[in-house]
Amino acid sequence: MSSICQEANQEFGPTLTIVKAAEEAAELSAACAKLATTKGIALKEWDNVVDETADVEITNERVALLYPHGPEEFERLVHERKVYKLKRLEGIINA
Numbered sequence: 055m056s057s058i059c060q061e062a063n064q065e066f067g068p069t070l071t072i073v074k075a076a077e078e079a080a081e082l083s084a085a086c087a088k089l090a091t092t093k094g095i096a097l098k099e100w101d102n103v104v105d106e107t108a109d110v111e112i113t114n115e116r117v118a119l120l121y122p123h124g125p126e127e128f129e130r131l132v133h134e135r136k137v138y139k140l141k142r143l144e145g146i147i148n149a
């Protein structure tokens with residue numbers, strides 16, 4: 055997938071790549087809000103959350119490719135932060 059993302063970044067440039075990531079994050083946020091306020095099973099709303107999550111994962115990969123220290127370092131740092139935040143969450147739920 056990264057070669058497609060790299061091609062997309064070259065086509066649209068860094069500014070539009072970052073703006074697209076912000077747009078997709080906002081769409082996922084809206085989809086989650088809609089899901090939370092819909093009564094019942096809400097399969098259509100879940101489908102939208104799935105769709106927007108896919109968009110966010112793609113745009114996250116495209117943003118990682120722009121990172122000055124490289125995408126591997128970006129992913130390593132994100133993983134490091136996730137470990138920290140999951141430990142913090144564990145502390146909250148076990149308090």
Ligand SMILES: [Mg+2]
Binds near residue numbers: 078081105106109
């Ligand atoms: Mg979208």
